[in-house]
Structures are given as structure tokens and as C-alpha cells.
Amino acid sequence: MSIVAGVLAPHPPHLVYAENPPQNEATSEGGWEMLRWGYERLRRDLQQVDYDVIVVHTPHWQTYVGTHFLGLPHFKNKSVDPIFPNLFRYNYEMDVDVELAEAISEQAAADGLVTKMMRNPDFRVDYGTITSCHLVRPQWDKPIVCMSSQRSSAFYNVDVTTAQATALGRATATAIDKLGRKALVLASNSLSHRHFTHEAPVPEDMTNEHVHTYMGQLWDTRLIEMMRAGHTRELVDIMPEYTEQAVSETDAGTLTWMLSALDFPTIPAELYAYGTVIGTGNAVVGWGTSPAQPRLSAGVAP
Numbered sequence: 001m002s003i004v005a006g007v008l009a010p011h012p013p014h015l016v017y018a019e020n021p022p023q024n025e026a027t028s029e030g031g032w033e034m035l036r037w038g039y040e041r042l043r044r045d046l047q048q049v050d051y052d053v054i055v056v057h058t059p060h061w062q063t064y065v066g067t068h069f070l071g072l073p074h075f076k077n078k079s080v081d082p083i084f085p086n087l088f089r090y091n092y093e094m095d096v097d098v099e100l101a102e103a104i105s106e107q108a109a110a111d112g113l114v115t116k117m118m119r120n121p122d123f124r125v126d127y128g129t130i131t132s133c134h135l136v137r138p139q140w141d142k143p144i145v146c147m148s149s150q151r152s153s154a155f156y157n158v159d160v161t162t163a164q165a166t167a168l169g170r171a172t173a174t175a176i177d178k179l180g181r182k183a184l185v186l187a188s189n190s191l192s193h194r195h196f197t198h199e200a201p202v203p204e205d206m207t208n209e210h211v212h213t214y215m216g217q218l219w220d221t222r223l224i225e226m227m228r229a230g231h232t233r234e235l236v237d238i239m240p241e242y243t244e245q246a247v248s249e250t251d252a253g254t255l256t257w258m259l260s261a262l263d264f265p266t267i268p269a270e271l272y273a274y275g276t277v278i279g280t281g282n283a284v285v286g287w288g289t290s291p292a293q294p295r296l297s298a299g300v301a302p
């Protein structure tokens with residue numbers, strides 16, 4: 001088998017806060033409904049997709065020497081968002097498909113990338129992974145593979161990140177194929193990422209929520225239209241300019257990794273929602289991979 005679907009699954013902790021799951025200590029009166037309703041439609045469509053593992057690449061586990069992978073079968077701890085501890089104090093428990101993580105790590109290493117398995121049982125999983133996985137599948141009944149984002153853009157530039165993320169995406173798909181997994185791949189990142197520096201007295205009061213900059217709006221719209229048109233190679237071509245102009249979280253290579261793992265789909269992506277969180281742009285976008293059902297929504301032709 002292989003990769004059966006891919007999702008751009010942004011991770012603002014506000015979205016989990018607004019849903020009031022039992023794992024989160026903070027409670028809310030809602031908020032950010034357009035994004036949350038989009039995730040709801042995504043979850044409904046994913047009920048029609050058969051997969052046995054979730055593979056996620058995250059901007060918030062940042063490594064400066066190589067790509068690291070969770071390397072133990074079970075993790076349990078509390079995740080507290082360093083910026084928003086008032087919103088996100090989440091008690092998580094998750095299983096890891098270590099065999100697949102090792103296979104991706106080994107394939108990537110064979111392809112020339114630096115990789116490392118993370119075997120520390122006290123390691124706290126980053127909130128990007130937790131939030132994206134929760135919003136896509138809150139049951140936590142599938143094992144995950146979680147890989148860090150190697151920060152080439154900090155030392156070099158987005159071009160280097162793009163080259164390495166593209167190679168990592170190819171290695172991911174190759175390892176999934178070799179092991180015969182049916183994998184859902186997640187890119188856990190926002191789009192434009194300029195954000196407000198002050199929090200409203202009631203965070204979920206949506207009268208305060210809007211895109212931070214017109215520049216961010218224009219660039220995000222351009223990127224989303226490219227996804228909807230199936231122009232994903234062209235999207236990666238403009239990634240350096242987009243990332244700089246939109247001050248985007250794509251600097252982690254996360255979206256590039258996923259598009260490479262999906263072999264740069266030309267089928268139109270399904271846009272489930274676009275909305276802002278503290279001014280950042282966030283799109284929930286899905287790609288099917290089956291020729292019989294290229295889009296996640298059943299019965300919709302490309």
C-alpha cells in the first residue's frame with residue numbers, strides 16, 4: 001500500500017482550546033468556528049479513507065542537526081504551549097509506529113540526509129504534532145510517526161530547506177511503500193504567520209480576529225488557489241518568495257515535505273477552511289491519492 005491521503009493541518013492551540021476536549025485543562029466558550037467546522041468536514045471525509053498510521057512533520061520540534069524521529073512505542077505527558085499556557089495544557093497519550101519511523105529514518109539516511117531516532121522516554125512531544133493530530137483524529141486510536149523540522153533556513157535559506165524537505169518527502173513515501181502501510185500524511189503548519197502581540201481579554205471573542213496584514217492575505221490566497229488548481233510544483237517553486245513575503249511557517253519545510261511525499265499532486269486539492277488565528281493565516285486542505293477518488297469528498301470529480 002502507500003500514502004492514501006494528505007492534509008495541510010495547521011496547529012493553532014486555540015482550535016483545541018475552543019473545542020473543550022477532556023485532555024485540555026483550559027476551558028472556553030468556543031471561537032474560530034470557521035476553521036473548526038472545516039476540520040469537522042475533513043474528519044467526516046476521512047471516515048471514508050482506510051489508513052493505519054498518521055505521519056506528521058512539525059514546525060515546533062526544531063532540530064538543527066538532521067531530522068529526528070520519535071523512536072519509542074508510547075509517549076505520555078502534559079504539553080503546555082509556551083506562548084499560550086492559559087489556553088493549552090493538554091494531557092496527551094499516543095502510540096508510535098516505531099518500525100515505520102525507523103524505516104523512514106534509514107531511507108532518508110541512505111538518500112544522504114542526516115537522521116536520528118529520539119529514544120528519550122521523558123521527551124515532551126511538541127504541541128504542533130499534538131494539535132494537528134487531535135484536530136484530524138481526536139480518538140488517538142492510530143499510531144503516529146512524528147518527525148522534526150530540520151532548520152536549514154536558519155543557517156542557509158528556504159532553497160536549502162526545500163531541497164532537503166523534498167528528499168525527506170521522497171524517502172517517506174518510499175519507506176511507506178516498502179512496509180506496505182496505508183498512511184495519512186499531515187503537514188502541521190500555518191500559512192502567513194505575522195501575528196498580534198497582545199491577547200484580547202476574552203481570547204475567543206472573534207470581534208478581535210482578522211488577518212494581520214494585507215500582504216499575508218494576498219499571498220495566502222495565491223497559494224490556496226495554486227493548491228486548488230493542482231499546481232503544487234509551481235507552489236514549491238515560489239516557496240522561497242512566499243515564505244519571506246508572508247513571513248510564513250512554511251520555512252520549516254513542512255508543506256514541501258508533504259507535497260513531495262504525495263509526489264506533487266496535480267489533482268485539485270479540497271479546501272475545507274481558511275481562517276485566521278491571532279492574525280495568522282490557516283488553511284485546512286486535503287488531497288486524496290486514489291485515482292478512483294482523487295478528492296477526499298466522495299463522488300466529487302476533479
Ligand SMILES: [Fe+2]
Nearest residue numbers: 059060128249
Ligand atoms: Fe506554529
